Amino acid sequence: MNEWTTKTITAGGSELVFTEGGSGKPLLVLCEELGDPGWLKWKKELAKTRTLITPQHPGFGVSPRISWALSIGDLANYYAQVMVEQGWVGADVVGFSLGGWIAAEMAAQNPVQFSSMTLVAPMGIKPPSGDICDIYQYLTSDYLAYSVSNVDGTPEFGDLFGGEVTAEQFERFQDATAESARFAWQPYMNNPALSKRLGLIKDLPTQILWGDEDKIVPASAADVYQKSIQGSKVVTFKGCGHRPEIEQTDKFVAEVQSILS
Amino acid sequence: MHITTFTERPYAHIPEEEVIKNSSFFGVSNKFLDPVKGGALFNRYFDEKVYAEELGFDGVMLNEHHANPFTMGGVMDVEASILARITKKVKIALMGNPLPVADPLRLAEELATIDMISGGRLVTGWVRGAGCEQLANNINPTYNRERFDEAHDFIMQAWSKDGPWRYEGKHYEYRHVNPWVKPIQKPIPETWIPSLVSPETAEFAARNRYSYFALATFLAPTVEMWNLYADTAAKEGYQAGPECFGYLQKVVCADTDEEAYELGKNYVYGGGQPAFARPEWMFPAGYNSKAATKRMAYALTDPETNEAVVSGKDASEEINVPEMKKYNTEVLYKNLIRNRQIITGTPETCLVKIRNIMETLRPGIFAVWHIEGGPTTHEQSMKSMKLLGEEVLPKMREWAKELDLPGPGEVKPGSRKLPTNGKRDPVCDESALAA
Numbered sequence: 071m072n073e074w075t076t077k078t079i080t081a082g083g084s085e086l087v088f089t090e091g092g093s094g095k096p097l098l099v100l101c102e103e104l105g106d107p108g109w110l111k112w113k114k115e116l117a118k119t120r121t122l123i124t125p126q127h128p129g130f131g132v133s134p135r136i137s138w139a140l141s142i143g144d145l146a147n148y149y150a151q152v153m154v155e156q157g158w159v160g161a162d163v164v165g166f167s168l169g170g171w172i173a174a175e176m177a178a179q180n181p182v183q184f185s186s187m188t189l190v191a192p193m194g195i196k197p198p199s200g201d202i203c204d205i206y207q208y209l210t211s212d213y214l215a216y217s218v219s220n221v222d223g224t225p226e227f228g229d230l231f232g233g234e235v236t237a238e239q240f241e242r243f244q245d246a247t248a249e250s251a252r253f254a255w256q257p258y259m260n261n262p263a264l265s266k267r268l269g270l271i272k273d274l275p276t277q278i279l280w281g282d283e284d285k286i287v288p289a290s291a292a293d294v295y296q297k298s299i300q301g302s303k304v305v306t307f308k309g310c311g312h313r314p315e316i317e318q319t320d321k322f323v324a325e326v327q328s329i330l331s
Numbered sequence: 332m333h334i335t336t337f338t339e340r341p342y343a344h345i346p347e348e349e350v351i352k353n354s355s356f357f358g359v360s361n362k363f364l365d366p367v368k369g370g371a372l373f374n375r376y377f378d379e380k381v382y383a384e385e386l387g388f389d390g391v392m393l394n395e396h397h398a399n400p401f402t403m404g405g406v407m408d409v410e411a412s413i414l415a416r417i418t419k420k421v422k423i424a425l426m427g428n429p430l431p432v433a434d435p436l437r438l439a440e441e442l443a444t445i446d447m448i449s450g451g452r453l454v455t456g457w458v459r460g461a462g463c464e465q466l467a468n469n470i471n472p473t474y475n476r477e478r479f480d481e482a483h484d485f486i487m488q489a490w491s492k493d494g495p496w497r498y499e500g501k502h503y504e505y506r507h508v509n510p511w512v513k514p515i516q517k518p519i520p521e522t523w524i525p526s527l528v529s530p531e532t533a534e535f536a537a538r539n540r541y542s543y544f545a546l547a548t549f550l551a552p553t554v555e556m557w558n559l560y561a562d563t564a565a566k567e568g569y570q571a572g573p574e575c576f577g578y579l580q581k582v583v584c585a586d587t588d589e590e591a592y593e594l595g596k597n598y599v600y601g602g603g604q605p606a607f608a609r610p611e612w613m614f615p616a617g618y619n620s621k622a623a624t625k626r627m628a629y630a631l632t633d634p635e636t637n638e639a640v641v642s643g644k645d646a647s648e649e650i651n652v653p654e655m656k657k658y659n660t661e662v663l664y665k666n667l668i669r670n671r672q673i674i675t676g677t678p679e680t681c682l683v684k685i686r687n688i689m690e691t692l693r694p695g696i697f698a699v700w701h702i703e704g705g706p707t708t709h710e711q712s713m714k715s716m717k718l719l720g721e722e723v724l725p726k727m728r729e730w731a732k733e734l735d736l737p738g739p740g741e742v743k744p745g746s747r748k749l750p751t752n753g754k755r756d757p758v759c760d761e762s763a764l765a766a
Contacts (some may be wrong), residue, residue, distance in 0.1 A: 206466065209611045237628040244624045248473050248617030255471040 073117060074109055082151035086123040087133045092117025096161040097330070098153075098184075099124040100169030103193075103205060103259075104214075105131065105246040107230045112315040115323045120330065123158065125149070127169075129252070131245030142168075142194070142253050142261065146175035153183055162330050164188040165311065167287065168250060168259070174295070177274055180268040186275040186329045190322075191287050191312050193259040195295055200288030202259045206251065210243045211235065219283040219311035226316040259287075269299040277329050278301035281310030281317065332731035333696045333738030334422060334724060335390030336383040336705040336716070337579060340376045340410075342400035344368050347705060350601030351655045356401040357463045357608035369403060373410070375709050380414055382713060383421070386720025389738075390422040390454070392698055394525075397467035401607055408441040422452050422740075424698075426525040428542060429460030430486075431478035432468035436505055438482070439489040442520070443512035451515035455522045456544065457483055457540035463612040474615030476531075478502050490514055512751040521739055523577055523696065528552045530559055530622065537563035537571070537642060540745030542696060544577035547604075549690060550668060550764055553578070557692065557758050565755040573736040576758070577696030580688060581673045584718035588676045592668075594715070595675040599659045599667065599707030606659075678722035685723065689730055691763040695738040697727065697757070 074091025091109065097120040101107070106126055113122055128148070129135030139145050149172065153159050163184045165173030170192025177187055193202060205213055214231075218224045254260075261267075274300045280289045286304055290305045305312045305325050314322045342364060349359050375440030380391040391414060395407035404410055407425055415425050423445065428438060446453040465472045481500050488498075503545050514520045521542040524536040536543040537560045545553045561571040581598055585591035598604075607613075621625060667673045674684045689697070702715050730736075749755060 206472070206615045207611060212611075238627040241624055244616055244619075244628070246616075251473045251615075251617045253469055255473065256469065 072113065074122070079156070081155045082136075082148045084128060084136050084148075085134055086125055086128065086152060087197070088123055090121060090123050092119075092121045094120045095120050095330075096123050096127075096158050098158065098161045098173075100163065100165035100172045101130075102167035103247060103250040104210065105242055108231060108232060110226055110316060112319050112323050112326075113293075115319075116326060120162070122180065123161070123234065125152070127246070129245065135249065140252070142171055143175050143179075144269055145253060146172050146179055150176055150180060150183060156231060159183050160185050162186045162188075164190065164326060165192060166190045166315070168193050168254070170194065171254075171261075171264075172284075173252035173261070174264060174268060174299075177271055177276075177299075178264065179270075181271040181274045181285070184274060186188040188277050188279060188326050188329060189295065190279045190314060191281065191284050191289075192278070192291075192295065193254070193287055194261055194264050195291045195298075196257070196260045196262070197288040197291040198294060199290040201313035203286045204258065206245055206255075210240075210247070213286075217287050217312040218317055219309060224313070224317050226319075230316070265294055265298040268295075268299075271299050273301065274299075275329055277325065278302060278304045279307065279314055279322065279325060280304065281307045281312060281314050283310060284312045285296070286312040298307075332573070332694070332728065332736045333389045333577075333740055334727060335392050335422070335696065335698045336380070336388050336701060337394070337426075337698050338376065338379070338701045338712075339394065339396075339402045340372070340404050341705075342369055342403050343703070343705055343707065345400045345601065345705075347601045347656065348652045349478070350400075350606060351652050351659075352650055354602075354610040354650060355606055355612065356601060357399045357467075357612050359400060359726060361398075361400075363671030364400070365677070372381050373403065377410075377413065377417065377621045379709070379712055379716065380421075381417060381714060383720070384418050385710065386716060387724055388421065388657040388699075388720060389740075390424055390698075391418065392424040392426055394426050395459070397432075398667070399463070399467075399608070404575035408438075408445065411445050411453070412441075412448060415452070417453075419451075422454050423449055424454035424523065426457050426523065426546070429464050430482040431457050431475045432460050432464055432470045433482065434506060435482040435485045435503055436489060436510070439486045440510045440512050443488075443490065443510065445512045446514040446516060446520050451452075451520075453514065453516070453520045455520045456525050457522070461608065461613060462615045462618045463608040465618060466612060466615060471617070472615045474502060474622065475618055482630075489517065490519055523739070524569040526556070528556050529623075530556070531623075533557075533560045534563045536560060537575075538567060540567075540569070540574050542577055542739050542744050544696065544698075545579065545671060545692075547579045547581060547700060549672070553692060554759050554761055554764065561755055561758040562744070565749060565753075566747075568749065569745050570749045570755055571744075571758050572742060572747050573693050573695035573758075574739040574742040575744045576692065576694045577698065578688065578692050578694040579698040579700055580685070581700040582681055582685070582719065582723075583673070583675045583702040584678055584681055584715045584723065585675075586677065586718075588680055591677065591680075591715075594702055594711055595668070595673055596660050596664055597702060597704040598673055599664045602655070602659050603667075603704065605663065625727055636735055673680070678718050678726075679721055681719075682726055685727060686730060687763060689727070689734060689736065691760055691761050692735055693734065693759050695736050695742070696755060 126132035170189040171194030396402040526532040564571040
């Protein structure tokens, strides 16, 4: 039997597909710029005590595009409407890369909609040193390989996005990255106002997880996030790239569990 | 028939091994550019255009690419302005202006200026621009089609509507539109739409009664596009004719077949056109329509293993330069000759193949893509042009009359009536494909 199911709802005036698995208080999972990488080990672990809700971002090939949303801020507003309509307000949130940026925008708009926030190598803030990797100049396969510190040493690397690039998955990657471009082509994957807007957050337990060998979003942005979000802390994963959840799964799961309300 | 001439105007001094190592012309560092040598090349290409006019060709043609030694003309309209002044009779065809990456008001002004200076000799051509043009100009590929449509619509208004007026669109806004330059040709300059077998483009051209200009594409898919154009034209209520179709063909001439064959190898210098840009640069996410992405997804997936077959270049990947050089000049070149993508030979040899294209495609516009690339010298280009102008061109004109192939200057595209039974006539001769 599947550990998770796919559901389709109408929320925020649009159809939204999400996966749901586990039991307990809801934990909102916001995916990256390539879409949903799938039900991996870290999810299995966290699903023992939490209900994991993973929306398939609008326009990323599964849920339909929301044409009025033109920025990550708009998308954050859309998800806030979904949270209210579905009774998910007060959930914990974990966001990865582009999804981390969405979570940060949501918290900047309304911090009390979450009980805790875990940002995993989030985009959204321009790193003071180094550049966010330009996904639009890479083949997806190369971008994926670039996202971990050591492809061969990452057992679940081959399981990302179902493991093989079928024609259907190729289309999904195209959809996801195209929709990411619609939201964040310029400024590239960041919002210059975000670090100031995060000043609204006063008492939301927040942690920022980052691999010190991240080649997608340079870890120098972690400090800016930490300074912008009152009371937040940074957890560094040594020898790790952009995907601590599969590169150092045990440590990742422990860190997330430590902050869950 | 309108017979015109083209070259990419490459930066010929680029070291071939740098292109091969990069698997692409786009992306090679501009540290290899010597502006003095580049300037001399620009002037050489101008001389060749002027010579084309002297030889009796009807037109000269330019194109635009950015950040790419394959074509130096990143600001084609500047070159076209010079041609407007230094030539006297030829049409100056711009194939084409990449609308999504341009400022449409500025572009409307540039083109009107060229038409005014040249006395109405401009031929405009609208393109979406390759994927890498979007990257080089930092234009969101997701909005490529929207920007193309909006910019096209805006330019038509800028050329026809009396100013000043205000414009607020989705992608462009102008507070004060009142350009003090307008095209001499009314209502708009002659227009051909360049394309690489894109159905959307063929339909766009037919709906707007623009000629469709096939950029050296294979004959069979070109025939498909012309049939699609003709079907769309019939729906619009007109019969498509030769004036609606143009074809670009690489042709190199020399005194002997052997000499021409050797010279033609320069077309594949560095990998030639197939090495224009790597796939990750040609097709950035969002650049293609959903339908085109679907086509590409299945075209690029191995039906047996269901795995992607597309590959770019990994930074760690080592490319064997001598092996690739050999491949380019032996395997690639032979295939391009066999597929008639490149025609080489004495005038007599070339004419046989050109006749076949004229019979098959029945184009009203024929563009000769002159020899270029790497070691091609000015003298070699001029010699090939001379043979084409003096020995090939007159015969082509004779055949165009015999086959009844008028250009858009003779019969206005969109002006032919459909047969009374409402069914369109054929626009090409597919039986000649096999010949």
